[in-house]
Amino acid sequence: MDDLRYQLLFTRKTTDFIIIAGDAGATRVLITPRSVKEALWIQKIVVYPTTYAAVLLTFQDSASTPVKIGQLSIPSAAPTVGSDHVLDFGPTGVQLTVAKTLDVVTSATGLACLIHIEAYEKLGLVTAA
Numbered sequence: 001m002d003d004l005r006y007q008l009l010f011t012r013k014t015t016d017f018i019i020i021a022g023d024a025g026a027t028r029v030l031i032t033p034r035s036v037k038e039a040l041w042i043q044k045i046v047v048y049p050t051t052y053a054a055v056l057l058t059f060q061d062s063a064s065t066p067v068k069i070g071q072l073s074i075p076s077a078a079p080t081v082g083s084d085h086v087l088d089f090g091p092t093g094v095q096l097t098v099a100k101t102l103d104v105v106t107s108a109t110g111l112a113c114l115i116h117i118e119a120y121e122k123l124g125l126v127t128a129a
Contacts, residue, residue, distance in 0.1 A: 006041070006091060010122040013040060019104070021051050021112040029062070031102040031119055039124030040102055041093035042069060046116045047085035052078050053110025059087065061096040062103050069094050074111055098124030 007014060017030050033040055045059055054076040060066035070087040096102060104115065 006043070006093065007118070007120045010041075010120040011038075013117075013119040013121050015117050015119075017104075017115045017117070019106065019111060019113050019115065021053070021110055023106055023109070023111075027062075027103045027105050029101045029103055030059075030115065030117060033099060033101070033121050036099040037123055038121045039098045040096045040100070040119055040121050042096065042102060042117065042119045043089055043091065043093035044116075044118040045070065045072075045087040047072055047074065047113050048116070049074055049078070049083070049085070049111060049113040051110065051112035052076060053108065055111040056107040057111075057115075058105040058107075060103055060105065061100040063097045063100050066103070067097060069096070074113070093119065095124070 013031050015031055031040055052075060055074045057072045058068060059070050060068045072085050
């Protein structure tokens with residue numbers, strides 16, 4: 001319930017994204033802020049593989065030097081016990097750089113999955129140049 005409190009207080013940006021088995025090495029935009037004054041706050045990322053492959057998923061913002069917020073290593077075969085692929089940043093979440101998108105980079109082909117992201121956006125600190 002705490003995650004939802006921030007999403008309702010600010011602008012909810014929760015979404016789902018599908019990666020197909022042919023995507024590899026490319027940067028995919030998952031969430032975009034609505035203006036250059038907004039910052040995304042990522043609370044949780046959950047990956048649900050449908051086709052397994054040994055792939056490293058890197059989640060980062062789109063700054064010129066990307067700020068990585070987490071990585072998930074997906075095994076080449078479905079595990080026999082539990083298959084949680086979760087990055088949990090708590091109810092407040094982790095802030096991305098103001099005006100930058102949340103991106104995912106895949107290290108190889110073969111993985112097909114659904115990525116569920118719980119997030120919100122709010123006005124970020126804008127400093128005078």
